[in-house]
Amino acid sequence: MVLFGSFMDLLDATIVTVAAPAIARDLGAGDAQIQWTIAAYVLALGAGLITGGRLGDQYGRKRLFMTGLAGFTVTSALCALAAGPGMLIAMRAAQGLTAGVMVPQVFGIIRASFAPAERARAFGAYGAVQGLASVAGPLLGGLLIDADPFGLGWRTVFWVNVPVSILALAIGAKVLPESRSSSTARPDLPGALLAAAGVLLLLLPIIQTETWGWTWASNVLLAAGIVVLALFLAYERRAAGLGDEPMFDPALLRIRAFAVGLGASVPFFGGIAPFFLTLSVYLQNGTGRTAWETGLVILPYALGSVVTSGLGVALAARAGRVLLVTGSLTIAASQLVLWAVVNDGDEPGYLLLAAALFIGGLGLGLAAPILVNVVLAGVPGRNAGSAGGVLSTVNQIGGAIGIAALGTVFFTAVTESAAGAPALADYGRALGIVLLVSAALYTVAALVMRALPRAAADHTG
Numbered sequence: 001m002v003l004f005g006s007f008m009d010l011l012d013a014t015i016v017t018v019a020a021p022a023i024a025r026d027l028g029a030g031d032a033q034i035q036w037t038i039a040a041y042v043l044a045l046g047a048g049l050i051t052g053g054r055l056g057d058q059y060g061r062k063r064l065f066m067t068g069l070a071g072f073t074v075t076s077a078l079c080a081l082a083a084g085p086g087m088l089i090a091m092r093a094a095q096g097l098t099a100g101v102m103v104p105q106v107f108g109i110i111r112a113s114f115a116p117a118e119r120a121r122a123f124g125a126y127g128a129v130q131g132l133a134s135v136a137g138p139l140l141g142g143l144l145i146d147a148d149p150f151g152l153g154w155r156t157v158f159w160v161n162v163p164v165s166i167l168a169l170a171i172g173a174k175v176l177p178e179s180r181s182s183s184t185a186r187p188d189l190p191g192a193l194l195a196a197a198g199v200l201l202l203l204l205p206i207i208q209t210e211t212w213g214w215t216w217a218s219n220v221l222l223a224a225g226i227v228v229l230a231l232f233l234a235y236e237r238r239a240a241g242l243g244d245e246p247m248f249d250p251a252l253l254r255i256r257a258f259a260v261g262l263g264a265s266v267p268f269f270g271g272i273a274p275f276f277l278t279l280s281v282y283l284q285n286g287t288g289r290t291a292w293e294t295g296l297v298i299l300p301y302a303l304g305s306v307v308t309s310g311l312g313v314a315l316a317a318r319a320g321r322v323l324l325v326t327g328s329l330t331i332a333a334s335q336l337v338l339w340a341v342v343n344d345g346d347e348p349g350y351l352l353l354a355a356a357l358f359i360g361g362l363g364l365g366l367a368a369p370i371l372v373n374v375v376l377a378g379v380p381g382r383n384a385g386s387a388g389g390v391l392s393t394v395n396q397i398g399g400a401i402g403i404a405a406l407g408t409v410f411f412t413a414v415t416e417s418a419a420g421a422p423a424l425a426d427y428g429r430a431l432g433i434v435l436l437v438s439a440a441l442y443t444v445a446a447l448v449m450r451a452l453p454r455a456a457a458d459h460t461g
Helices: 003-027 031-059 061-080 085-102 104-113 116-147 153-159 161-175 189-207 216-241 250-254 256-270 272-286 291-342 350-376 381-417 424-449
Strands: none
Touching: 003 031, 003 085, 003 116, 003 153, 003 161, 003 272, 003 291, 031 061, 031 085, 031 104, 031 189, 031 272, 031 381, 061 085, 061 104, 061 153, 061 161, 085 104, 116 153, 116 291, 153 161, 189 216, 189 381, 216 250, 250 256, 250 381, 256 272, 256 350, 256 381, 256 424, 272 291, 272 381, 272 424, 291 350, 291 424, 350 381, 381 424
């Protein structure tokens, strides 16, 4: 039952990517607003993860899981009712915050509900659910938009959450056990707000570049973001010095494996979310494919990930670093293959697209599920919990930064390439730029990963 929350979170992230072009057409949303529709959710989720986990430890994981799920239900309905891009972006941010409350409870409830010998199977089921969500998201999104039940169009990708979540709330109230931690640490709400504000100030001028241009105000916002993040670090250092438990203890940066892990996570996860957003826009606006056809094109990527994720988890305790490097380089290779497919200006056939995407999925399955645990192998056990929470948060923030930077590169390239209305070649050139940058990011990630511990940690005990 508790795995449902994680399933809905990943399903929602992937399903909205496929729906993005339809949302833009119906609401008259600009390119920057479409980026914010995705980035607002990811950023809010990342901002809420550590605080949500602390709240669950203190007030009860079942209580917080049910609260987060109820909030996710309400905000999904409000997303579906959005009258314009601004309301949708605001509700997506709220939806991300509710997911940030719900998702961290999954791990706590599993740890509290299963004996150590059974946790491996429980976490294996968690991985399987993640794989299922990655497959179901693009297909379900495409099916709902093309079928257009009740004439609701893209709104069905949010409405579908409501009845399913209500059913889950009824079942969860009966079957989920309550648990909490003996720790008395208070949630670090000021730290979470400072971190989110700092990253938001950095993302704002980047995403709005096409609309605003690069002005003195953009420089002021960037500078303000840097100042706020510096204040965040100073606040966290002071909190740690007073014996509190900050959301990010700067002392973690002195642990080599953790610092290297941050350096690998940002480029790795920064390439995933913008890739699927720009690919979806290319397939629908460029090649003229429907949302359902777009989901079918993306499906091989998800299937490739499912094929190798189990293998990656099984071998992580012996060859985690090798799997990470291999997975990252495999994704980089798939991006270069896809670049060759889309860059010649012709409409690519399904098999060529599917082959390139399947290769990328194989790489993702090898690396993504084990990255945090390989990093934690080099972190002392007393720091593993806080380090894992920070890494998970950084993964989400890296995704938001990637959407801001690569999404802006894509949409700006489309506009600058097109003399009038953008054509297939314009979208192909823009996607080609994103693919080359993305391949470089994964190559950098692979090089950094070589400094990680050899094998993954086992923190299931």
